[in-house]
Amino acid sequence: MAKLTTRYVDSLAAGDKESISxxxxxxxxxxxxxxxxxKVYIVQYKLHGRTRRKTLGRHGVVTADEARKGAKLVQADVARGMDPSAERKAxxxxxxxxxxxxxxxxxxxxLHCKPTTLYDYRNLLRGVVNPVLGGIKVSEITFSDIQAFHLxxxxxxxxxxxxxxxxxxxxxxxEDWGLRAMNTNPTRRIKRYPEEEKKRYLDExxxxxxxxxxxxxxxxxxISRYVFVAFYLLLLTGCRLSEIQKLKWDFVTKTHLELPDSKTGRRRIPLPREARALIDTLERREGNPYVILGDHGTGHYNDMQKPWRKIRARAGLEDVRVHDLRHTYASVAVMNGVxxxxxxxILGHKNLSTTLRYAHLSDDAVQKAAGQIANRLAATLGSMA
Structure with missing residues (x-):
């Protein structure tokens, strides 16, 4: 045994077998x-009754003094109950x-989410997250990595x-799966950007x-009768596009749409007389359970966005999305005191806070009514000068 210095290690000749000094x-x-x-520097330690070794670096890449400092750091970690070798393997x-x-x-x-959520998450990971962070190991990703991605x-x-x-x-x-230490999620302190909520309603x-x-x-x-009826149903019921597009005859009653599953679970949607009358004009196709049919096949009408682009262009409503028809239904409801x-x-919102986004519309209605009352009183009272 001798003190391991750079000069001493340089002087050691290679033997016929692997050896440790x-x-x-x-x-x-x-x-x-x-x-x-x-030649490779190592440190040997014992933890929980087991002897382990950790490589510190190759001679020539690190000096003997650097390796010695590294060995002391490893021994300090071991003294605190850590296992550097196991952590490296992990x-x-x-x-x-x-x-x-x-x-x-x-x-x-x-297993736990809707198919639409699976679709959205898959696209988000593929197109947004993975190009920036996909190659980083789960155990090594940091707050700085997440912050840079967000920025x-x-x-x-x-x-x-x-x-x-x-x-x-x-x-x-x-963390639950044992891939990271508990309570180390680096996303917790990321401050979200404000989002401008898209609200578009059709006026009268x-x-x-x-x-x-x-x-x-x-x-x-x-456009076919099915497309015509589909867009009217969106306006007359406030349903989501998927709820009308995938509507089956088994779900339709005289007064309701009984959806066994939707974005927010089972839904019972009121079916106004006008909407029911439109549904009654549609022909059924043998062997096809859907209400809104395509031109052929056994499924439902697949791409409602395609006819909608033509419809909104003709109507001069290029900035209006299909989902804005649902917003329009809600705005009419609120302005009429619902x-x-x-x-x-009616809308199948999970939280009241979602519905209350439309509350400002009722404020407008109240303001308008208050103005009408004041105008009428002022006319009766005469000049206030």
Missing amino acids: WDDELAGFGLRSYPSGR RLRSPTIKQLGERFLKEHVS KRRDTPYQANRGVMVLSKMLNLA TEQERLGEVLAEMFKSGQ DPFMLKE
Whole structure:
């Protein structure tokens, strides 16, 4: 045994077999020599009754003094109950964020979420998260990594925030699955960007224009009766697009749409007389359970966005999305005094806070009514000068 110094290690000749030279000053610090001439610094320690060794670096890449300092740090970690060798192996075995995402979709989302959520999460991971963070190991991703990702996407705040949201869910599960230490989720202190909520409602003039265009395009054969009825049902019921697009005859009663499953679970949607009358004009196709049919096949009408683009262009409503028809239904309800609690049930909102986004519309109605009352009183009272 001798003190391991750079000069001493340089002087050691390669033997016929692999060997270890131990330092005579720092117990557990050694040098492993190979017949090829390669020399590697190591540290040996005992934890829970088991002897382990950890490589500190190759001679020539690190000096003897640097390796000695590294050995002391390892021994300090061991004294605190840590196992540096096991932690390194765990890091090497750690999946990447991309691999965690695949497991997250397969073992969590597909089992506990709606198919639409699975679709959205898969696209979010593929198009937003993985290109930036996909290659980083789950055990090594840090707050700085997440922060840089969020900052890079600042021009698309909705995507940036949803990316952090799905990462938060994934990394919480990574802790549950033993892939990260508990309570180390680095997404927790990321401040979300403000999002400008898209609210677009059709006023009465726009509603009339849309009705005229739907009728014209139906009469001229540019849209089928099924498409015509589908858009009217969206306006008359406040349903989500998927709820009408995938509506089956078994769900239709005289007064309600009885949906066994929706975005918020089972729903019982009031079916006004006008909406029921439109449904009654539709022909059924033998062997096809759906109400809104395509031109052929056994399924439902697949792409409602395609005819909608033509309809809104003809009506001069290029900025209106299909989902804005649901917003229009809600706005008409609120402006006509429908109670928010009742509207929540009609629209199938999970939380009242979602329904209360439309509350400002009732304020407008109240303001208008107050103005009419004041005008009438002022006319009766005469000049106030």
